[in-house]
Amino acid sequence: MKRLLCYGIVALGLVEPALAEQTITLGASVQETGALANTGRYYRDGYEFAVQRINDRGGVKVGGEHYRLALKIFDNQSDVNLSVRQYTQLLTQDKVNFLLGPFASDYALADSSVAEKYEVPMIEGGGASDQIFSRGYKYIFGTLPVASRYFESTVEVLTKLDPAPKTVALVYADDAFDVAVAKGTRERLQNGGFKIAQDERYSSNTSDFSSLISQTKASAPDVVLVAGHETEALNFIRQSKSLDFSPKLYAFTVGVPTADFRHALGADANYAFGMTSWLPSAALKDDYFSNAEIFAGDYRKQFGYDPDYHAASAVADVETFAKAIEAAGTLDPKKVRDAIAQVDFESLYGRIQFSAAGQINLPQTVVQVQNDSLVPIYGHKGFINKPRYPMPAWDKRQ
Amino acid sequence: MALLLQVLANGILLGGLYALMALGLALVWGVLNIVNLAHGAFIMLGAYASYYLFTLLHLDPFAALPLCMLALFLFGYLLQRHVLNLIVRAPMFNTLLVTFGLDVVLTYLAQIVFSADFRVVNPGYAGANFALAGVTLPLVRALAFAVALVLTFALWLLLAHTRLGRAVRACAHNLVAARLYGVEPRTVYALTFGLGAALAGAAGDLYGVVSQFNPYIGDALTAKSFAISIIGGLENPLGVVVGGLFLGILESLTSLYVGPTYTDVASFGVLVLVLIVRPKGLLGRAT
Numbered sequence: 009m010k011r012l013l014c015y016g017i018v019a020l021g022l023v024e025p026a027l028a029e030q031t032i033t034l035g036a037s038v039q040e041t042g043a044l045a046n047t048g049r050y051y052r053d054g055y056e057f058a059v060q061r062i063n064d065r066g067g068v069k070v071g072g073e074h075y076r077l078a079l080k081i082f083d084n085q086s087d088v089n090l091s092v093r094q095y096t097q098l099l100t101q102d103k104v105n106f107l108l109g110p111f112a113s114d115y116a117l118a119d120s121s122v123a124e125k126y127e128v129p130m131i132e133g134g135g136a137s138d139q140i141f142s143r144g145y146k147y148i149f150g151t152l153p154v155a156s157r158y159f160e161s162t163v164e165v166l167t168k169l170d171p172a173p174k175t176v177a178l179v180y181a182d183d184a185f186d187v188a189v190a191k192g193t194r195e196r197l198q199n200g201g202f203k204i205a206q207d208e209r210y211s212s213n214t215s216d217f218s219s220l221i222s223q224t225k226a227s228a229p230d231v232v233l234v235a236g237h238e239t240e241a242l243n244f245i246r247q248s249k250s251l252d253f254s255p256k257l258y259a260f261t262v263g264v265p266t267a268d269f270r271h272a273l274g275a276d277a278n279y280a281f282g283m284t285s286w287l288p289s290a291a292l293k294d295d296y297f298s299n300a301e302i303f304a305g306d307y308r309k310q311f312g313y314d315p316d317y318h319a320a321s322a323v324a325d326v327e328t329f330a331k332a333i334e335a336a337g338t339l340d341p342k343k344v345r346d347a348i349a350q351v352d353f354e355s356l357y358g359r360i361q362f363s364a365a366g367q368i369n370l371p372q373t374v375v376q377v378q379n380d381s382l383v384p385i386y387g388h389k390g391f392i393n394k395p396r397y398p399m400p401a402w403d404k405r406q
Numbered sequence: 407m408a409l410l411l412q413v414l415a416n417g418i419l420l421g422g423l424y425a426l427m428a429l430g431l432a433l434v435w436g437v438l439n440i441v442n443l444a445h446g447a448f449i450m451l452g453a454y455a456s457y458y459l460f461t462l463l464h465l466d467p468f469a470a471l472p473l474c475m476l477a478l479f480l481f482g483y484l485l486q487r488h489v490l491n492l493i494v495r496a497p498m499f500n501t502l503l504v505t506f507g508l509d510v511v512l513t514y515l516a517q518i519v520f521s522a523d524f525r526v527v528n529p530g531y532a533g534a535n536f537a538l539a540g541v542t543l544p545l546v547r548a549l550a551f552a553v554a555l556v557l558t559f560a561l562w563l564l565l566a567h568t569r570l571g572r573a574v575r576a577c578a579h580n581l582v583a584a585r586l587y588g589v590e591p592r593t594v595y596a597l598t599f600g601l602g603a604a605l606a607g608a609a610g611d612l613y614g615v616v617s618q619f620n621p622y623i624g625d626a627l628t629a630k631s632f633a634i635s636i637i638g639g640l641e642n643p644l645g646v647v648v649g650g651l652f653l654g655i656l657e658s659l660t661s662l663y664v665g666p667t668y669t670d671v672a673s674f675g676v677l678v679l680v681l682i683v684r685p686k687g688l689l690g691r692a693t
Contacts, residue, residue: 041514043622045522086622182667210666213626215617218416218544219661226409239524242618246526249533250544272526272618276533402533 032068032339033078034059034329035104037094037119039111042086043213046268047238047318048111051134053311054322055079055108061296068330071337077330080104088118095122105339106130108325111318113137113155113185120148129345131328133321137184138192141365147341149348149362151321151328153285153370155185156192159233161372162259162283163196165386166231169397173230173256177206179220179244180235186212189235189261205229214240217247225253238263242272249276249402256398257281265375265382266316275380279399283372286317286357287384294356296327303356317357324357331360408540413662414655415541421654422551423609423616425647427627428634429558430605436640437578437598438486438494440501444509445631446624448603451512452478452610453527453619454520460527467527467615468549474611475604482603487596494595509624516621527614550612554647557608561601561643574598633677639687648689652676 036055039048059077062068067076080102084091091110098104099122107123109116109132116135123130124145132140136152166173176197180190190209197204205227210220221244224232232255234244241263248254257279263269264282286292288304297303300320307315328351333339336347352361358370374386376395384392431445442448455474459465465473485508493500526532534545565571576584577594585591613619630653638649653673660672684690 041517041522043620045517045622046524046620049522208666210661211668211670214666214669215623215626216420216657217666218420218547219413219658220666222409222412222416222542223662226412239618239620242524242526246533246617247544250535250546252535252542268523272524272528274528276528 030073030075031078032070032075032106032329032333033080033102033104034106034108034326035080035082035095035098035102036108037082037084037091037098037110039086039115040081040083042084044086044111048086050316050318051109051111051322052081053307054133054315054319055081055326057307057310057319058296058323058326062326062330065296068333070333070339075333077326084110084115088115091115092118092122095119099126099128106329106333106341106344108132108322108329109134109150111135112183113140113188114183116140116148116150117184120145123147127345128341129348131325131348133325134318135185136367137188139184139188141367145366147345149328149366151324151357151360151368151370152317153372154192154367155188156195158189158235158261158283158372159193159259160196161374161386161388162233162281163193163200163202165281165374165395166202166257167200168391169257169395171256171398173202175203175205175227175229176231176233177208177224177227177229177255178204178233178235179206179208179210179224181212181214181237181240182209183212186235186261193233193235202231210236210240212237212240215243217244218251221248221251221253224255225251230256232258234258235261238266238269242269245273245276245280252402254399254401258399259283259374264377267314270377270380270382275405277377278380278405279377279396281374281376281385281395283374284317285370285372286320287373287375288315288320292356292358293354294327295353297323297356300356320357324355324360327353327355328360409662411539412541413658415543417655417658418651419544419547419551419654420658421647421651422554423547423612423650424630424634424654425558425650426550426554426605426609426612428631428638428646428650429554429561429643430602430609431628431631432635432638432640432646433561433605433643434599434602435635437574438490438595439498439578440490440494440505440599441498441632442599442602443502443505443628444512444624445602445606446627446629447509447512447516448478448482448606448624449610449613449627450516450619450621450624451481452607453614453623454516454525454610455607456611456614457525457527457619460529466529467611468553471553471608471611474607476607478607478610479600479604481600482606483596483600485603486599487592490599491592491595509628513621513624520621522620522622524618524620525614526618529615532615546612546615550616553608553612554650557605558643558647561605565643570594570597630673633673635687636677637680637688639690641686641690645687645689649687652688 107130111134113135136155259281292300332347371388634649638645
C-alpha cells in the first residue's frame with residue numbers, strides 16, 4: 009500500500025508540470041444532476057464545445073505565446089449553497105484562472121459574490137436577473153438579456169394585434185429571475201395602457217396550478233403572461249386545458265423554444281408564445297464556428313440534441329474570455345476584467361458588448377408554436393411571420 | 407361564489423391525488439414504524455413505468471395501473487425482505503438513514519437511465535373535462551380521485567377483515583404476541599412494505615397524466631406525503647384521505663385568499679399545529 013502511494017505521488021509529480029504548461033483554466037459549477045440538470049447540461053456542453061473548438065483553432069495567444077484553454081467543472085447538484093462552496097474551492101484550492109457561470113439567476117446571484125470577493129472575473133450566461141448586476145460588482149458579466157426586459161418585445165406585439173387585447177394577467181414564480189421579469193413587465197404593461205386583471209406570484213416548483221388557473225379564468229383576461237420555469241409552463245398549459253381555460257393569447261418566458269417542451273406537450277403546445285434571445289441563423293457570424301447555423305449542426309452531431317439559447321450563451325462566455333485575454337495580453341485577473349468590459353465582437357450568439365453594469369443588450373425574438381413547430385414572429389425589426397391570434401378554444405382546435 | 411365552488415372542487419380533487427400519494431407512506435409508517443424517505447422516489451418509478459408502458463406498448467395509464475402496482479409491489483417486497491428487515495428493529499434513525507440512501511440511489515440511477523428530461527403521459531383524454539353545476543372538473547383528476555377512494559377502501563377492508571390484515575395490525579400492536587400466535591414477521595413486514603410500494607406505484611402511474619415528472623420529483627412528494635400522514639393520522643387508512651382532502655382544500659383556499667406563493671407555508675404550518683394540538687392526527691385519539 010505504501011509503495012502504491014509512493015508511485016502515485018511520483019506519477020502525480022510527473023504529470024503536474026506537463027499540465028501546468030501553458031494552460032488557462034476556466035472553472036465552473038453547473039447543474040449536472042438535480043432538478044435543474046435538464047438545462048444545466050447546455051452550460052456543461054456549451055463550455056466544453058467552445059473550449060475544444062478554440063483549442064483546435066490554436067488556442068489563445070497571450071503576449072506572443074500560445075496557451076490552451078482547460079476546463080474544470082463541478083456538479084453543484086442543483087444546490088445553491090454547494091455551488092458557492094465549489095466556486096470558492098475553484099479559486100482558493102484549484103487556483104483556476106477565471107470563472108464561467110452557473111445556470112439560473114439564484115445561483116449567479118450567490119456565486120458572483122465569490123468572484124467579486126476574490127477579484128476574479130466571472131462571465132455567466134445563465135442568470136438574467138437585474139439584481140445580479142445592480143450591486144455595483146465589478147467582476148461579474150452576463151450574456152443573457154436583462155430579465156426586466158424579457159417581455160418587452162411580447163408587449164410590443166400585444167399593442168399591434170387585432171382585435172387589440174386590453175386586459176392582461178401576470179403570473180410569475182417567486183425566484184430572483186421571475187420576480188425581476190414581473191417587475192419590468194408590470195411597468196411596461198402600465199405604460200402601454202393595459203389593464204392588469206391579475207398579478208399573482210406562486211412558489212417555485214409548484215406542480216398544481218388548478219386554483220391559480222381558476223382564479224385567472226374568473227377574471228377573464230385577454231392575455232396571460234407567465235414567468236416561471238419550464239416544468240411549470242408545461243403544467244400550466246396542460247392544466248389550462250383540463251380546466252378549459254383559453255385566453256386570446258398566452259406567452260411564457262421559458263420552455264417554448266426547447267424541443268423537449270414541444271415534444272412533451274404534442275399538439276397542446278400549439279399557439280403558445282415564447283421568446284428566445286437566439287435562433288441558429290447563418291446571419292450570425294462567428295470567428296470559431298463560422299456561423300450559428302453551422303454551430304447548431306456541429307453541436308447536435310457531438311451531443312445528440314439541439315442547442316438552444318442557453319448553449320449559445322455558454323459558448324459566447326468562453327469566446328469572450330478568449331477575446332478579452334488576447335486583448336489584455338496577460339493573465340492578470342484585473343487587467344482581463346478591464347478587457348472584458350471593453351470587448352465588442354460579433355459571435356454566433358449575437359453582438360457581445362457589455363453595459364457599465366456588466367450585462368449585454370440582446371433583443372428577445374417572440375416565437376410561437378404553430379402546427380407543432382417553432383415559428384419566429386417578431387424581432388427588433390418588426391413582424392417576421394404572422395402570429396396565430398386569437399387562440400381558439402380547446403374544443404375548437406383540430 | 408362560482409369561483410369559490412370551483413376552487414373548492416379543485417381542492418377536493420387535489421386532495422384525492424394527495425391521499426393516493428400518501429397512502430403507502432402512512433401504511434408502512436404505521437405498521438413497520440419506518441418513515442420511508444424513498445416513498446417519493448417510488449412514486450417517480452411508478453410514473454416512469456406508466457410512461458414506458460404508454461409510449462412503447464400504447465397501454466392506457468388506467469389499464470396499466472395494476473401492472474405498475476405489481477411491479478412496485480415486487481420491488482418493495484424484495485427490498486424489505488432482503489435489506490430493510492435487517493434494520494427494522496434498529497433505532498428509527500437507522501431506518502431513516504437507509505431509506506434516505508435508497509432515495510438518493512434511486513434518484514440518481516433514474517437520471518442515468520431515464521435522463522433528466524421531463525416527461526408527461528399524454529393520452530388523448532388527458533385534458534378532457536366536464537361541467538357540473540357550473541364547475542369545471544378535469545376528467546383525469548376525477549378518475550384519480552375515484553381510484554384513491556377505491557384503493558383506500560380496499561386497504562381498509564384488507565386490514566380490518568382479512569387474516570393477513572389482522573396479522574399486519576398485530577405486528578404493529580404487539581410483536582411478541584403476534585409471533586406467539588404464529589405470525590411470521592419477516593413475511594408480514596415484506597408484504598406490508600410491498601403493499602406500500604404498490605400504492606406508490608398507483609400514485610405514480612396517474613401522476614404523469616396530471617403533471618410533468620422527472621427523476622427529482624421524489625423529495626417534494628415525500629415531504630407532502632409525510633405531512634398528510636401526520637395530519638390524517640396513521641391508525642386508519644381513512645385518516646389519510648381526510649388528511650389529503652384537508653390539505654388539498656387548505657392549499658386551494660390559501661391560493662385564492664392569500665396568494666399562491668403561500669400554499670406551502672399554509673400546509674406545513676398546519677402540520678406544525680397538528681403536531682402540537684393533535685399529535686395522533688385529526689382522526690387519531692386525542693392525547
